[in-house]
Amino acid sequence: AQSVTQLGSHVSVSEGALVLLRCNYSSSVPPYLFWYVQYPNQGLQLLLKYTSAATLVKGINGFEAEFKKSETSFHLTKPSAHMSDAAEYFCAVMAGGGNKLTFGTGTQLKVEL
């Protein structure tokens, strides 16, 4: 079985500051990892995914994430936050041959002036 832990249900940053959203996974087999973003009253939108190619994955809107097997982590970063980045972010894992995504509990990102 696989699981995902997102540290920090709420993160607040200043506009222009670094964004770091943490995700750690647990999987007995090599996982595929995803970050999704959810804007208010909207569905989930894929930001990026790791599928065993490059460990540093670049996504949309300037976000990137690095897969670190030794740390079982897949943290999401963005060098400079923008007001439009305020949303809820979900890390998810898919592993073991099944097609279902197992999600973390989400991190609400607030961007302040």
Added chain:
Amino acid sequence: GAGVSQSPSNKVTEKGKDVELRCDPISGHTALYWYRQSLGQGLEFLIYFQGNSAPDKSGLPSDRFSAERTGGSVSTLTIQRTQQEDSAVYLCASSLVGHFQETQYFGPGTRLLVL
């Protein structure tokens, strides 16, 4: 269509009533998924359809929940005898063929409130 669509966008019902939620996947996508997003449980998988294969129902929380997919396209999630704990946002997603690493594209969800 351009994306996954779901209807209704909001549904209010009384405890004990049955509800049907509809999902239209992206045209040409053969894999379809239902998830539930609730305050208490977060985002959880419910059921997965892939082509003509038997659906993976491992995430359905009780036998009051069922889903079907007609003609390999539109899907309906039915909740019988609704309970207050069924209140949640029900999200549908689709992907091209259901391969292991495929991106799942999500609809806007149906917000269900059971009074």
